[in-house]
Amino acid sequence: MTDVCAYILMEVETGYVKDVLKALQKVKELESVCVVTGPFDLIAHVSVKSLKELGDVVTTKLQGIEGIVHTTTCVCTDCACGCSCETKK
Numbered sequence: 001m002t003d004v005c006a007y008i009l010m011e012v013e014t015g016y017v018k019d020v021l022k023a024l025q026k027v028k029e030l031e032s033v034c035v036v037t038g039p040f041d042l043i044a045h046v047s048v049k050s051l052k053e054l055g056d057v058v059t060t061k062l063q064g065i066e067g068i069v070h071t072t073t074c075v076c077t078d079c080a081c082g083c084s085c086e087t088k089k
């Protein structure tokens with residue numbers, strides 16, 4: 001059961017998108033990962049138990065992946081995406 005979910009927008013170094021995508025698919029907290037166009041290269045949806053755990057995922061798991069230049073984390077306040085988080089009330 002998870003209480004916090006968020007979208008993590010990532011900027012990735014040119015040429016690293018495929019490698020980063022592979023690495024992200026091994027991070028179990030991520031519900032989904034998409035390669036996108038626009039100002040960001042990848043968007044992941046994450047479901048965790050607490051804000052602290054969200055911080056840990058971003059700082060230890062994601063920022064340790066080679067090729068990720070910058071992350072922007074948007075916490076969902078009213079999730080309606082069908083993920084396993086418990087924010088839908």
Ligand SMILES: [Zn+2]
Nearest residue numbers: 005079083085
């Ligand atoms: Zn969600």
